[in-house]
Amino acid sequence: MSLPQVVSRDEWLAARQELLVKEKAATKARDELNADRRRLPMVEIDKDYVFEGPDGKASLLDIFEGRPQLVVYHFMFDPAWDAGCKSCSSFLDDIGHLTHLNVRGTTFAAISRAPIDKITKFKARMGWNVPWYSSYGSDFNYDFNVTHDESVKPIVYNYRSKQEHINSGTGYYVQGDQPFELPGMSTFLRDGDRVFHTYSSYGRGVELLTSTTAILDITALGRQEDWEEPKGRSMGLGVQAGSPEMKYRDEY
Template sequence: MSLPQIVSRDEWLAARQELLVKEKAATRARDELNADRRRLPMVEIDKEYVFEGPDGKAGLLDLFEDRLQLVVYHFMFDPEWEAGCRSCSGFLDDLGHLTHLNVRGTTFAAVSRAPFEKIAGFKARMGWNVPWYSSYGSDFNHDFDVTHDESVKPIVYNYRSKEEHINAGTGYYIENAGQPFELPGLSAFLRDGDRVFHTYSTYGRGVELLTSTTAILDITALGRQEDWEEPKGRTTGLGAQAGRTPS
């Protein structure tokens, strides 16, 4: 195994300070990227989706739990499987306390295509309290490009078609293209009264670091709801930390 070079404390400090310049640049670039995310336009959801949860049937608006925003984790759980995806399970294991999202008017929920009875059993086995709904029998997973079945619609994942993935060398995403298969993703929604809008979705490796409160809020239209964020005017007063500027 190759280990880092051994140097004096002064040499290490000089190297660390040089790296810090790059880290600060990456942080500022990330802030700009998050602001661009918040400037994305949004699309109204005009299809009626029916989910099943612990209280029975629910529509997409119900998943908000009366909050302004909803973030859905598209958890891979095929109806034929007896357990959920291992990597998706790792994602939920990494989640922080959902109250930190809730006080900022944001609800987090998982959605899978497996019947709710299977979801409930697996959720209890894993000891999770995250809201989790079944989209079994609805078009939700297909419409958000996380269940792929060429008999239903052409394959599109992470905004690339099957052919584009093959040409880009990312054909591993569609290796199971001959049969229905599941892939992960994360989608954000915003409500205005009873109207629901889709603001953002990310897939593949775009999902893997989105397990902290700030990272999840950064993909939403309202962001962290702090005064320093661009564009201005997205602060809701729900957990906003006025006047704080990032270093």
């Protein structure tokens, strides 16, 4: 087993300070990337998707629960399966208290193709309280490229075609018995009754999106803090200029 080198405290401190420079640069680069993400244009959803929830039929607008933003986790759960994907289950286990998203006008929900009775049973078994809807019988999973069936539409995952994945060595994403499920996360924004798609991420782009701030960072409104770019999207619910939290952010 290979372990880190043993050094003196002074040597360790020097190495740690050197690494901190890179960490600060990565934090700054992440802030800039998040700002670029918030500058992305958006596309209006013009299809009337029908989902099944614990209280019956629901539209995409209904899933917002009246809030301005919606974040959807595309949970892998084929209609033929009796349980959800193990990796997706691990991901959902890591999701924090949804109140922290809700108070920033953001709803988090999972959507799968499995029928609602299977989802409800599995959700109870896992002890989750995350809103979870079935897209069974709708085009939603196909349109957002998380259910793949070439008899329905050409395979595209993480913005690459099947052949592009094969050519780049990531053919494991697009090969197998069809239909097959893959994970992803999509964000939506509403203006009145109009719903817009703002962002989707797939593959390893999703693996760290389990904390409140990480989830907010992929939305069009972001953390809604005064320091964020572009300006004018704060709902007045985040960290304000001059606050102790702002000081700590600037220091790191």
